Amino acid sequence: MRILVLGGDGYLGWPTALHLSARNHDVGVVDNLVRRSYDTELGTSTLVPIADLDRRASRWQAVSGHTLSVFDADLTDFDAVAAAVAGFSPDAIVHFGEQRSAPYSMIDRQHAVYTQVNNVVGTLNVLYAIAETNPDIHLVKLGTMGEYGTPNIDIEEGFLEVTHNGRTDTMPFPKQPGSFYHLSKVHDSHNLAFACKTWGLGVTDLNQGIVYGQETTETALDPDLATRFDYDAVFGTVLNRFVVQAVVGEPMTIYGKGGQTRGVLNIRDTLACVELALLHPAGRGQFRVFNQFTESFSINQMAVLVTEALDVACEPVHLDDPRVEAQEHYYNAKHTKLTDLGLVPTLLDVDIVRGLAAIVQEHKDRVDPSTMIPTVDWRAASSAGNGSVPYLPSEIGVAR
C-alpha cells in the first residue's frame, strides 16, 4: 500500500511511518517541522534527542533498506498538499499533522486562532486534495477522545442511537470538548463527516486517548530513529511527566483533585491501531469513528502506579487545576471496534513504567524541571502576543 503520513516528523507520526515502512508499505512523510519550532518558542525540548528529518530518513534507509519519501509541506498551503498527494499517489493518508496541545491552544488569543486555523484549514485542504486527485484515497485522521468531554452517559464510538418522543435516529455523538485545541478536532470531525456524505470520501476518524511511551520496535533500532519524549507542561502527556518527576526526585504534580479519568494507550498500540484501520479501510462515502485507547485511568491512579513501580519517595502534590474540567465524573467510554479488528492491547503495568523510567534515566541530565510547571491558565482570556504566532503561510488566501 502507498501511504502518506502527514505530520510524519512528530511524536507519533514518525514511529508510525517507520512501522508501516517496516511492513513493506511505500511510505511518504509530509511535515513542515513546526513542532520543532514550538520547542524554540516555548524554551522546551524533547527529553530524548531526535535527529533532523533528513537524517532520520537516511538512517532508516541504511538500517532497513526501505526508502521514505519526504515532503516539506505546510498543510495550510494547498498547493504543497496537492503536490504531495499528486506526486506520491497514495492509497491512504494518515493525518497526524495538527497542533496537538490543549495548553498551547489556551496560551492566548493568537495561539487559539492559530490552532483552529492551522488544524481546520489543513484538514480542509487534505479533503479537497483527496476529492480532486483521487476520491478512493482512504483518509485515516487522528481525532481525540477529548472531543467527547465527560458526559454523564456512556461514550460510544462516534455515533449514538437516540430515541426521542417516540422516534429513533443514529446521530453524531454530542461533543463537549475542553480547549480550543480539542474544539479544533471537533470542527474537523464535522467537516470530515460532511465530506464523506457530499463527496463520497472514505474516512476513519481515530479518537485517540492519551498516549504514553517512547520506544517502538523500529525507533529502538538506532538512536537516530528515536522519536520525541515530551514531559513539559504544554506538550508533555501526564504519564511521561510523572515518570520524569519520579526519576529526578520531584513530586508528581496533579492538577486539582486528580479524579479526572481519561482513556490511555501505549505508543505501540497507536501504531497497531493505525495499521488496522489502514488494512480494513472505510468504504467510499463512509465516515467511521474508532475510539483508540485501551484502558482508563484517573490521574490519581496513574500517580499510584508510578509510585509503586519506581519506589517514589515524595508524595504527589495537588496544584490548582489550570484547566476548567470536572474533577470527579462518570467515565465509561467504549472501545471495541479496534479490538474487533484484531488489536491486542499493551496494557500499562509496573514493568512498562520501569521501562519508561529507564529511558528517562538515560537522559536525566536533559531534564529542565521548570518546564513542568503549568503556566497556561484556562480561565485567563488573553489577547497578548499579537504577531507572535508566525507559523501559518500567507497562501491561505487571507492577505488583503
Added chain:
Amino acid sequence: MRILVLGGDGYLGWPTALHLSARNHDVGVVDNLVRRSYDTELGTSTLVPIADLDRRASRWQAVSGHTLSVFDADLTDFDAVAAAVAGFSPDAIVHFGEQRSAPYSMIDRQHAVYTQVNNVVGTLNVLYAIAETNPDIHLVKLGTMGEYGTPNIDIEEGFLEVTHNGRTDTMPFPKQPGSFYHLSKVHDSHNLAFACKTWGLGVTDLNQGIVYGQETTETALDPDLATRFDYDAVFGTVLNRFVVQAVVGEPMTIYGKGGQTRGVLNIRDTLACVELALLHPAGRGQFRVFNQFTESFSINQMAVLVTEALDVACEPVHLDDPRVEAQEHYYNAKHTKLTDLGLVPTLLDVDIVRGLAAIVQEHKDRVDPSTMIPTVDWRAASSAGNGSVPYLPSEIGVAR
C-alpha cells in the same frame, strides 16, 4: 442599553440596528462592507438599491434624531474588534457579522476556507474581546437552523436530554449541517459553549430559519434606509427568489423534488426576536439556544403559496438539486422559547407575498434573471481560484 451590531451593514444587521435605535437604545454598527464586495465578485446586486453606510447613518439621524456610531472593522482583525468594543462600551453585542451563504461557501476550496476562517476567527475575536474588556457583555449570536440538518427525530432548541444504557444527561443537540457555511456556524456554536463554560460569558445563540421579506417599520421611512433584497442563486433566499421569478414571468426554480422542509420567518420577526433576546439576557456562564423561526414550509408549499398569491402563469420547474440534501424527510423543529418571551409571529400568507411582489414590481427593471441560475455544485470539489478570495486581513497572524 448600549448595543453593538456586528455586520450592521447587512441584510438583517442594518434593519436590526435601526429597530433597536428607534427603541432608544444606543446603537453602534460594526462592518467591513464585505457583503458589498461579494456582489462585485459575483456580478450580482441587491434588487432594492441601498445607500452606502455613511449615508444610511446620516439619513437615520435626520429622520429619527438618533445617532448610530459606525465602526469600519473586519472581525478577523482583533485590534479593530477590541477597539470597537472598548470604544463603544456596549452592554450587549448582536453578531450578524459572518459570511452567510451556503452556496458561496461551496464555490471552491478558497471560498470554503475563507468562510470557515472568516466566521470562526471573527467569533473567536469577539469572544476574546468580551472576555478581556467586560465579561458582562451579553453576546447575541446568529446561528442557523441549518446546523441541525434533518434528523429523523424532533429538533429541540440547542440541547437534548439523552437516556442511554440507564443513565441520563442533557447534551448539545447533535449537528449535521449541509455546507461549509453551515459547518462554520456549528464550529462557532461549539466555541461559544466553551467560552461560556470556561470564561463565564453569557451567550444567546439564535438558530435562525430562512428569512424572507425586505421592508421593516424603520427601513420604510426613507429610500436611503432600505435594506438589501437578494434574489440571486448564491445569496438570495428561496421565497424572495420565487417572488422575483413570478413577477418577471420566469418559472420558479425548485431544486430537486421540493420536499425539503425548512423553518422560515419574516424579517420583522428577526428584529423582534433579537430584541427579546436582548431584553431577557443570558446570565453569566449561560449558553442558551433559541430556534428562531415561526413556521415550517416545504419548497413545494412555498411555490404553491406564491402561485396562489400572484396568479402565476407558468408552472415551477424542478432542477437537479445542486445540494446534497434529503429531498423528503421528517421535520419537526421546536421553537417555543422566543414565543415564551413574548414573540407574536408575523405568519406568511398571500398578503405578505403580494407585499413582497409590490417591492419587486417597483424594481423590476433591475432584475437579472441569469443570476438566479444555480451554478454552484455541492458535489464538485474544486480547488480552482487560488488567490481569488481577498477578503481576510493579514492580521490573523498567518503571514509567515
